[in-house]
Amino acid sequence: MKTINKKNNQITFTLEADESLANAIRRYVDQIPILAVDEVEISKNDSPLYDETVAHRIGMIPLKMDKTIDEKSVEQLTLVAKKDGVIYSEELKGRVSPVYDKIPITVLKKGQELEILATAKVGKGSTHSKFSPGLMFYRNSVKVKIDKDCPKEVVNVCPQKILVLDNGKVAVIDEEKCDMCEACVDFCKKVGKDSIELIPSKELIITVESFGQISEDEIFKRAIAVLKDDLKEFAKKISK
Incomplete structure (x- = not known):
């Protein structure tokens, strides 16, 4: 296992x-159980948005989770606003708080009010996306094989900019960035050559992105832990 990149709630x-x-x-x-x-x-809702729209926006705001939160946790947040302007997620007050302070909820004008009591519970993303902690996606790592007669112009074709000229010959850098779009392969075929071959390897390039409730590292670890628990339960049932 090798870390390629880690920044902004994302690890590859x-x-x-x-x-x-x-x-x-x-x-x-x-x-993974997540609070939302x-x-x-x-x-009170004097804003131009319907109650249902305001409620939906609040439901989709990710909330910070600490170690005291478990599957039975219930938290309450209040929002009381009378100001003129945009009402942001930072206006939600309670023991737990939003991950991001500047998520717009609605807009109020002078003299308008908004009063809300929100109840947060723990759920799973399989039932509603508001309980989702983030995303995970993957692709095959690729070995880029380049022949000596590869046309030099191909370096301008790659959208990932991983092909360069090294002493007059086409070479590859940052091979992990290759997403197998095959733009280089198609270009070579158009000029009558099979100079580049993309060979998928057994290694996967995995990216995990967090919405902020828990870290990207925790998402990967907890997903594995929940999967293990379900497999153990399944094994018990089929062994009876």
């Missing part, structure tokens, strides 16, 4: 694993 790494296993882990990202607003009680 290589892992030698079967695609079916990687896909199972990817699907289990939405089986599930019920909204609106006492």
